Amino acid sequence: MLAAYSSRPPIRVPSPQGVECPMKYFLCRFIPPGPDFLKTMTPEQKQLMKAHGEFLQAMLEQGGVVAHGPVADPAGGWGMSLFxxxxxxxxxxxxAIVAEDPMIKANIGARYEVLPMLQLRMRA
Structure with a gap:
């Protein structure tokens, strides 16, 4: 549940028949504590990663995140979220939202890069 991670109200995206609401999009790159983190996680870190996934899934279900998932980068895995x-x-x-991610709150070296999208084109 989003409420467990943030005091922000859920983001509601209007339907195509609804009122137009200008939106902005941000690409967020989640960078784990190290390039081999996914292979070397302790049991406690695995629990944090599970909570990280639940945090993003709640954001997806609430409408604040459009898509999220891991990226298989040969230089070291990272995660992508589109807000x-x-x-x-x-x-x-x-x-402020990603600061509530359990991986960030645990202060173990994970971080986010937040990049504004200058333009985004999507299928209808």
């Missing part, structure tokens, strides 16, 4: 925010929100608002 959809109201037009009056900024990268700082996204940073």
């Amino acid at each position: 959809q925010m109201a037009d009056n929100e900024s990268a700082d608002d996204v940073r």
